[in-house]
Amino acid sequence: MNVQPQRKRNEMGIYARFGSIARPKEPRFEDNGYGSVKSLVEWLNNLFPYLNLPSETTEEELRDCLIDGTIFCSILNKLRPGVIDMRTGFRPSADYLKRFLDAMDEMGLLRFVLEDIQQGYMLPVLQCLGTLKEHLENADIYSRKRWEVREVELSNRVDQSQHGSSLNLDNFVVNGEDKKKNPNKDTYQHGLISSVSSESSPFLLLDAGNKLSEMLKQGFYAEFLDDNIKDLIKSISVDNASTHVLFRFLNQILDESIDKKDEHAYHMARMLKQVVQVIEQRVYAQVENLKDQNNLCSVCSGKYQSRLKVLETLASWSTEEIEALFSHLKQIKMDKTGIEEKVRLKEKDLTNLKEEKRSLENENSALKRELETLKRIHEEHCLQIETQAKETNQALEKKTHDLECYLMDSNKRVKQLESFSESKLEGWKKKEETFRIFLNNHQRALQELRTAYASVKQEVTMTKKRYGEEFYDLGVELEGVVHAADNYHSVLVENRKLYNEVQDLKGNIRVYCRVRPFLPGQCKKLTTVEHIGENGELLVSNPTKPGKDKNRIFKFNKVFGQAASQEEVFLDTRPLIRTVLDGFNVCIFAYGQTGSGKTYTMSGPSISSKEDWGVNYRALHDLFHIAQNRKGSMTYEIGVQMVEIYNEQVRDLLTCHGSQKRYPFC
Numbered sequence: 161m162n163v164q165p166q167r168k169r170n171e172m173g174i175y176a177r178f179g180s181i182a183r184p185k186e187p188r189f190e191d192n193g194y195g196s197v198k199s200l201v202e203w204l205n206n207l208f209p210y211l212n213l214p215s216e217t218t219e220e221e222l223r224d225c226l227i228d229g230t231i232f233c234s235i236l237n238k239l240r241p242g243v244i245d246m247r248t249g250f251r252p253s254a255d256y257l258k259r260f261l262d263a264m265d266e267m268g269l270l271r272f273v274l275e276d277i278q279q280g281y282m283l284p285v286l287q288c289l290g291t292l293k294e295h296l297e298n299a300d301i302y303s304r305k306r307w308e309v310r311e312v313e314l315s316n317r318v319d320q321s322q323h324g325s326s327l328n329l330d331n332f333v334v335n336g337e338d339k340k341k342n343p344n345k346d347t348y349q350h351g352l353i354s355s356v357s358s359e360s361s362p363f364l365l366l367d368a369g370n371k372l373s374e375m376l377k378q379g380f381y382a383e384f385l386d387d388n389i390k391d392l393i394k395s396i397s398v399d400n401a402s403t404h405v406l407f408r409f410l411n412q413i414l415d416e417s418i419d420k421k422d423e424h425a426y427h428m429a430r431m432l433k434q435v436v437q438v439i440e441q442r443v444y445a446q447v448e449n450l451k452d453q454n455n456l457c458s459v460c461s462g463k464y465q466s467r468l469k470v471l472e473t474l475a476s477w478s479t480e481e482i483e484a485l486f487s488h489l490k491q492i493k494m495d496k497t498g499i500e501e502k503v504r505l506k507e508k509d510l511t512n513l514k515e516e517k518r519s520l521e522n523e524n525s526a527l528k529r530e531l532e533t534l535k536r537i538h539e540e541h542c543l544q545i546e547t548q549a550k551e552t553n554q555a556l557e558k559k560t561h562d563l564e565c566y567l568m569d570s571n572k573r574v575k576q577l578e579s580f581s582e583s584k585l586e587g588w589k590k591k592e593e594t595f596r597i598f599l600n601n602h603q604r605a606l607q608e609l610r611t612a613y614a615s616v617k618q619e620v621t622m623t624k625k626r627y628g629e630e631f632y633d634l635g636v637e638l639e640g641v642v643h644a645a646d647n648y649h650s651v652l653v654e655n656r657k658l659y660n661e662v663q664d665l666k667g668n669i670r671v672y673c674r675v676r677p678f679l680p681g682q683c684k685k686l687t688t689v690e691h692i693g694e695n696g697e698l699l700v701s702n703p704t705k706p707g708k709d710k711n712r713i714f715k716f717n718k719v720f721g722q723a724a725s726q727e728e729v730f731l732d733t734r735p736l737i738r739t740v741l742d743g744f745n746v747c748i749f750a751y752g753q754t755g756s757g758k759t760y761t762m763s764g765p766s767i768s769s770k771e772d773w774g775v776n777y778r779a780l781h782d783l784f785h786i787a788q789n790r791k792g793s794m795t796y797e798i799g800v801q802m803v804e805i806y807n808e809q810v811r812d813l814l815t816c817h818g819s820q821k822r823y824p825f826c
């Protein structure tokens with residue numbers, strides 16, 4: 161078996177490369193002893209004409225052709241029919257290739273690893289292909305050899321034309337008819353055994369197993385199972401057949417026995433089958449175990465070899481080198497101690513870091529939780545927004561619909577308005593024409609007005625001139641009036657003097673009488689006033705008194721009756737009051753018993769209404785009014801004093817100083 165030095169057994173498969181990183185430089189395939197790519201391509205074209213590969217096919221192109229695994233499986237099925245079931249649907253490439261590689265392991269043949277073909281490392285792939293080619297060619301030769309043996313022994317029994325030149329096992333086995341015709345089957349079996357035994361390669365052992373399988377498949381065994389099965393098993397050298405084939409063979413026999421009607425044989429066969437299945441499982445387990453151990457051995461062997469190499473190298477070194485090596489070793493040990501110390505520190509750091517990591521993880525988980533919460537909130541928010549968006553969308557759609565309706569209405573209205581505006585435009589045009597005529601008329605009227613305005617203007621100028629002359633005349637007249645006004649003041653002074661003299665003549669002291677009407681509730685009482693004369697006479701009757709005393713007449717300057725108003729009472733006193741403004745002293749006071757109407761006459765029942773004002777208010781109002789009128793020619797100073805006369809004492813009611821309250825005032 162041609163195994164490259166850079167490949168060894170390992171647990172991954174029968175063969176694999178030494179590591180995948182330090183890949184050795186790939187040698188050309190022509191150097192490997194299996195021939196060239198060209199020869200392999202020719203061989204493949206012969207096997208599978210449909211491939212039709214060109215003779216200059218490169219390794220890369222060949223890889224593309226092989227990578228799906230179908231070619232490998234087909235080759236293996238040619239070598240060992242039915243070893244890979246290609247009827248059921250596999251997944252492309254990897255499944256076929258894995259099946260193929262497993263079958264290669266089972267058959268103990270050189271194979272590549274999956275990564276080789278996947279990574280384009282074609283040397284092991286082509287080596288594997290070469291191995292298959294070699295085995296298939298050997299099988300061909302072997303079949304032919306067996307055919308020759310059979311031909312020698314069965315030359316007169318089997319018609320060669322029935323089998324053709326194919327190397328099919330059908331050509332090799334003897335059918336039931338032949339067996340009947342050929343009772344000397346041991347001769348045939350001997351031929352088979354001798355053929356199988358003559359080859360010591362695993363391929364030939366497997367081939368023997370295949371033949372048995374084929375025999376079972378073809379029903380050949382059915383003819384001689386009962387009588388001759390033991391002989392057959394012995395004769396085919398079961399020791400050399402693969403375990404898998406033997407178990408299949410045994411299972412087939414047992415299945416046949418179960419199918420038979422014999423009850424005892426049926427139960428025995430079932431029991432045997434169960435036992436066989438257990439044994440089969442155990443054997444497979446053992447095989448797996450052995451494989452593992454084998455792999456382990458290979459690994460150990462590799463290790464020991466490398467160590468051996470190291471030892472050999474060491475042995476070749478001189479004593480000085482060894483001493484130097486020892487000192488170096490000491491140094492390394494010291495370094496190692498230092499490194500160990502560092503490692504301890506690092507471990508401590510690592511512990512701290514782990515704690516930190518743990519706290520960070522806790523924090524991280526808290527953050528994750530928070531994130532989830534936020535995410536949830538966000539999702540809810542999103543949902544809300546989506547709902548709002550939907551609602552808004554619906555509202556918008558509704559609005560759009562409304563707007564469309566509104567637009568349609570608007571369009572209708574626009575059309576109506578257009579027609580209306582057209583009709584209006586025509587109306588306006590007519591009106592424009594009317595206005596134009598009207599304007600022309602107005603312009604003409606304006607022209608006339610302008611002419612009239614010019615004449616009026618001329619007239620105004622004339623009038624102005626005339627007014628100027630008249631103003632001049634008036635000025636002259638006004639001068640005369642001013643002169644007369646100067647005389648007026650002197651006349652006024654004289655008039656006032658005369659007025660005061662009249663007042664003096666009327667008398668400095670005047671006494672008026674006012675009869676108060678009955679108050680509400682006194683209506684039923686009888687009045688004692690019999691008569692009020694024009695010249696101030698007042699007749700008062702008292703029926704309780706006899707004779708002359710019954711009627712008494714009083715004389716006043718004037719008597720005011722019950723119906724006399726506040727205005728009438730004031731008018732009689734006003735001339736006297738006005739003399740104050742000319743420098744005379746005037747005193748007005750009321751006299752009478754309680755409730756006779758003094759306050760009513762002097763102040764009035766209320767000051768809110770001007771009609772109710774009494775003599776005081778009216779007098780002050782009149783004096784201020786006259787002072788205001790005479791402001792241009794006269795300035796008055798007005799002072800107020802309020803006194804009370806009680807118990808023959810006069811008191812100043814406006815002063816704040818208690819000592820100066822009583823008369824005489826300082």
Ligand SMILES: Nc1ncnc2c1ncn2[C@@H]1O[C@H](COP(=O)(O)OP(=O)(O)OP(=O)(O)O)[C@@H](O)[C@H]1O
Nearest residue numbers: 675676677752753754755756757758759760761765
């Ligand atoms: N001429 C009048 N017409 C109607 N009512 C009047 C008239 N004169 C006085 N009265 C009424 O008579 C009542 C007494 O008047 P008044 O208070 O003026 O009297 P008096 O003399 O001031 O009293 P006294 O000395 O007690 O102060 C008041 O209710 C007042 O309104």
